[in-house]
Amino acid sequence: MEIPVSHIHLSGVACDVLHLEKAFPNGEGNKYFKLKYNLVEARNTGKDTILSFGGAFSNHIHALAVEGKENGFNTIGVIRGEEDPDNPTLQFARAMGMQLHFISREKYRQKQDEIFRKELQEKFGDVYFLPEGGTNAYAVKGCSEILRGLEDAFDVIYCAVGTGGTLAGLISTPGLRAKIIGIPVLHGEDILEADVRRLLEDQEMHNANWELATGNHFGGYAKHTPELIAAMRRWKTEYDLITDPVYTGKVFFAAEQLLQQNISLQNKKIAILHTGGFQGIAGWEYRFGSLFT
Numbered sequence: 001m002e003i004p005v006s007h008i009h010l011s012g013v014a015c016d017v018l019h020l021e022k023a024f025p026n027g028e029g030n031k032y033f034k035l036k037y038n039l040v041e042a043r044n045t046g047k048d049t050i051l052s053f054g055g056a057f058s059n060h061i062h063a064l065a066v067e068g069k070e071n072g073f074n075t076i077g078v079i080r081g082e083e084d085p086d087n088p089t090l091q092f093a094r095a096m097g098m099q100l101h102f103i104s105r106e107k108y109r110q111k112q113d114e115i116f117r118k119e120l121q122e123k124f125g126d127v128y129f130l131p132e133g134g135t136n137a138y139a140v141k142g143c144s145e146i147l148r149g150l151e152d153a154f155d156v157i158y159c160a161v162g163t164g165g166t167l168a169g170l171i172s173t174p175g176l177r178a179k180i181i182g183i184p185v186l187h188g189e190d191i192l193e194a195d196v197r198r199l200l201e202d203q204e205m206h207n208a209n210w211e212l213a214t215g216n217h218f219g220g221y222a223k224h225t226p227e228l229i230a231a232m233r234r235w236k237t238e239y240d241l242i243t244d245p246v247y248t249g250k251v252f253f254a255a256e257q258l259l260q261q262n263i264s265l266q267n268k269k270i271a272i273l274h275t276g277g278f279q280g281i282a283g284w285e286y287r288f289g290s291l292f293t
């Protein structure tokens with residue numbers, strides 16, 4: 001697979017945009033790679049149904065619905081909160097054949113517990129459990145293939161961080177020269193570094209070149225400011241670059257600031273990984289209003 005590339009300037013610095021979102025017909029982006037070896041593992045263990053967890057606007061749930069259908073699996077989405085029949089993400093997941101199961105926020109917090117798993121197994125049978133966001137060692141392995149062919153192309157690569165699975169995979173790219181800078185877009189930054197280190201230990205990547213650029217999440221998941229939205233509109237006008245306000249918008253915003261502040265970066269080869277998230281735009285507009293028009 002070849003990733004489409006475009007060229008932009010952020011704070012006057014030339015950057016390559018690696019368009020993962022354009023590499024897949026349904027815009028799965030990084031989620032394609034996170035699912036890849038999980039699907040293999042599900043098949044190898046004889047499972048025909050994959051169950052996972054997510055919020056009502058989750059990119060992961062959306063991508064699982066697509067990839068499950070494409071690869072002949074039944075899929076079950078255990079969704080936090082109450083059912084909303086007008087939610088575009090869930091409408092799509094259902095149209096792909098995903099079965100949805102709604103649970104309270106309180107119950108959702110128990111998603112890792114053995115007892116709750118047993119309950120789900122009694123209800124749904126012998127399913128393949130995929131954690132929230134799809135992050136596990138198989139996801140990291142899949143994401144270690146994203147930069148294949150680009151091992152030597154860049155000095156610095158910026159990328160969105162949710163659970164850290166994608167970041168851990170990028171860092172684990174065999175033979176990678178670039179430093180990976182992860183931009184956390186949710187809250188809980190304090191535990192992220194340890195989470196990423198744990199995922200890296202599984203891959204025996206202890207001394208890799210990476211860091212988290214914290215303080216760029218705008219207050220947490222789907223939180224935003226007029227400045228962020230204005231910058232997204234500016235990139236759309238200048239470069240026809242579409243970002244989403246939950247993940248990639250924050251990454252480009254942070255990169256713009258970091259490149260401005262750090263003169264030593266200005267003659268480096270910089271790339272920004274566009275991880276996808278387009279489906280989230282519909283969900284965002286559904287809640288907060290029109291983004292680009």
Ligand SMILES: *Cc1c(COP(=O)(O)O)cnc(C)c1O
Binds near residue numbers: 060162167
């Ligand atoms: C899920 C997602 C991420 C974060 O991936 P993690 O592996 O959870 O860190 C980044 N960008 C987009 C567009 C996503 O959908």
